[in-house]
Amino acid sequence: MKFAICVKYVPVSDQVEIDPETHSIKRGSAECDINPCDLNAMEMAVGLKKATGATLDVYTMGPDGATAALKKCLALGADEAFLLSDRRFAGGDTLGTAKVLADFLEKNGSYDVIFTGSESSDGATGQVGPMLASLLKMTDVSDAVDVSVDSEGALKVSRKVPAGRLSLRVKTPVVLSVPFGCNEPALPTLRAQMKANRREIHTFTSADATPSVLEDLKVKSVVTDVFPAPKAKKAEEITGTPEEIADQIAALIQERRKKDV
């Protein structure tokens, strides 16, 4: 089997600047890292890779600095890394991003499973995964929290729904969007990270893209405004001994985690 994962290099600091004209984040000014739920997707992808003996390619679209995200994925178990980087790719909307990703995913062969995070921590649209599925004519399963493969090669997917979990049996090819917090992402080891840092990153530009895709990157959705999220009005002081406070915080985290999954 052949798997791919699409990850995004996102600002992780709250010290980000917004371009007043485009209302988008000035990425050059922000400290970035791999999108949090992409790490959950990576954990799931590596688990399924180990179970099936599949290969796993990682893709990202972004500036040169995004190679850091790719190297982290290589250290976590991806086999090959692809950076799609060109000014013509930048500034697009989610559909444009999905089209560029789909173009290169298609060029590199047919993937049985494509993993994405459910949404990015910056744009948070949650659109690119389903768009990829549509463009590549693959089955779309959003909010996949667990996956395994059955004896006939179909995927058994557990999907988060408001009432709990939904178990699906899905034939490949499929795009799985993975939500934040559904598993515990592994950390790259020092040994693996060092090896990954020495690996070649395959870089593609607009010159490698399909011309018709480039012609079709016209932005169809525009961000008209951004504003800070309203501050939470509810705050509760946690008191007690350090041990009691730690227990209460741990319980809150567990409770929140259950809600998220």
Add this chain to the structure above:
Amino acid sequence: MAKKKICIIGGGISGTALGYNLSLYDDAEVTLFEKGRIGCGTTSKSAGTVCLFDDSLKNRYWDVRLYGFETYLKMEKEKPGSTGFDKTGTLVCATNEADEKRIKSGIALAQSAGYTGEYITDKDRIHQILPMIDPEPLLGAGYTQDDGYFDGTMISNNFASKMEKNGAKIVTGVKIEEITVENGTATGIKTSEGAHEDYDVIIDCTGPWSRFTGKMVDLDVPIWHTKAEAFFMAPPQKLDYVFPVLKYPAFYALRAGNNIFICKSHLSMDLDNPMHAGQWDPDKLPERGGTDDYFIEFLFDQMEKDVPGLVDGGLASSWLSYRAETRDFLPIVGDTPIKNYVLATGYGGNGVIEAPAVSRDLAKYIMRGESTLLLEEWAFMRLVK
């Protein structure tokens, strides 16, 4: 009695320790300006190790080390938990005869001051103290259970609180934008809020920012930025033993929660190597990350050889900070060619260790004009000869 008006620029360990010592003089009127929060800059990224006998500071200055250590112990005793002290002890590894000699001298000095210390050559015992390391290549190791590491930010806030109690003023979130110099004498400052204030003495405690602060008085402060690249490793097995501060000549490690903090030692930095040192802008440092790939290579080689139990640990996070180093890796303290413009900067990786003794002496010099041997040895002029 006319009070001496003193302005301190910078609220890290240097500025707050000095502010506290100055506030002990009843004829000092001290104002400290910090553009961010107290202890939030380089100090916040300090490992805070104050070890009785490592190589971070020559044994020549052992009293400086002891004074710092005991200052924090007293602070901790006054208000338990206020310094973040973790009494893990320290294991200092001897990889050559010179190290061995230095460690043994340090142990003698520690014992002289009433602390424990032993030089261990039994490899099994070394392994028992720290199972992660490979003791075979070592000549031996110095070990004490009496020291450990502190939290630089907590200590800075402690000093800040004490100086305020003594009547000093602390202004945070305000940047010094201009220093007035008249006829070669610093006379006042202008803040980012537009205030103009006159001072009798202005002291630069801005560490890695000193190059920029010095430019305001047209002074070339001879410091370089070196990269303190730190990694937080999740050990492969849960730590169910006391992990002492671990010192090798090229790097050091200590426990940070469930992780291990590892950083290249400041004395191993080559000021002529652009990968190690240069002139950078500390304001552009990210909160975390920012480390160079070369450092992972360096760390891996060192770890695989010396601490094989950690190379397959997870890389949890990393950060980069800039140390302010001078050519001789000692701070710059005292007068400058600009009259009434004083430096307490360039501590490199040793701010937490050195600031208490330096501040004690510098405060006395500023208030009474009495110098000390330490101030004479660490004076600005030694670097421009």
